[in-house]
Amino acid sequence: xxxxxxxxxxxxxxxxENLVLNCSFTDSAIYNLQWFRQDPGKGLTSLLLIxxxxxxxxxxxxxxxxxxxxxxxxxYIAASQPGDSATYLCAAPSGGYQKVTFGTGTKLQVIP
Amino acid sequence: NAGVMQNPRHLVRRRGxxxxxxxxxxxxxxxxxxxxxxxxxxxxxxxYLQKENIIDESGMPKERxxxxxxxxxxxxxxxxxxxxGDSAAYFCASSPKEGYQETQYxxxxxxxLVL
Numbered sequence: 001x002x003x004x005x006x007x008x009x010x011x012x013x014x015x016x017e018n019l020v021l022n023c024s025f026t027d028s029a030i031y032n033l034q035w036f037r038q039d040p041g042k043g044l045t046s047l048l049l050i051x052x053x054x055x056x057x058x059x060x061x062x063x064x065x066x067x068x069x070x071x072x073x074x075x076y077i078a079a080s081q082p083g084d085s086a087t088y089l090c091a092a093p094s095g096g097y098q099k100v101t102f103g104t105g106t107k108l109q110v111i112p
Numbered sequence: 113n114a115g116v117m118q119n120p121r122h123l124v125r126r127r128g129x130x131x132x133x134x135x136x137x138x139x140x141x142x143x144x145x146x147x148x149x150x151x152x153x154x155x156x157x158x159x160y161l162q163k164e165n166i167i168d169e170s171g172m173p174k175e176r177x178x179x180x181x182x183x184x185x186x187x188x189x190x191x192x193x194x195x196x197g198d199s200a201a202y203f204c205a206s207s208p209k210e211g212y213q214e215t216q217y218x219x220x221x222x223x224x225l226v227l
Contacts, residue, residue: 004154036218043203044203044218091155105154
């Protein structure tokens with residue numbers, strides 16, 4: 001059974017700071033790992049999808065890495081902005097492509 | 113291309129009533145997934161459907177909950193005789209096909225409140 005843990009649960013940083021969000025998973029037999037963003041009262045926005053054959057993916061100021069052997073992924077946000085304030089969710093497949101297990105998220109607040 | 117649509121966005125029901133949540137996948141997507149997010153908890157997988165087929169319902173409660181994805185029309189998540197513990201945000205996601213290269217695109221969710 002896949003279990004996904006995210007640390008820290010909450011993070012508050014001043015604007016402009018670089019930061020790292022951590023995700024760990026117990027079942028390393030995954031095909032991919034995905035990072036999402038959730039804004040209060042809203043749905044989920046896919047940020048990055050890393051295939052198991054990749055070690056990292058980049059999109060703008062975001063960089064996600066994947067280390068299957070250690071069961072870890074990190075999301076790096078460069079030069080944080082107040083608009084980055086949201087909850088960030090890590091998700092890994094569990095028992096097949098379709099069943100995705102989510103972490104409980106890291107709630108990020110970027111202070112202007 | 114419109115995203116995944118869910119309606120209603122907010123639904124209030126009294127205990128014992130039925131709740132029907134609808135999900136229209138993105139155009140061209142034939143795979144639908146339902147997730148539930150209980151207050152202060154993470155999202156939990158409920159059910160995975162393809163057109164006219166339930167593929168995996170291992171995350172759905174055995175009683176009172178059912179899901180369908182007909183040949184025509186939206187996917188429906190139905191909760192009979194709702195209880196207060198059903199209050200949650202229900203998210204639908206869709207993908208064009210199954211496979212490890214496919215991301216799931218999420219809708220805005222339906223927030224169910226049971227009084």
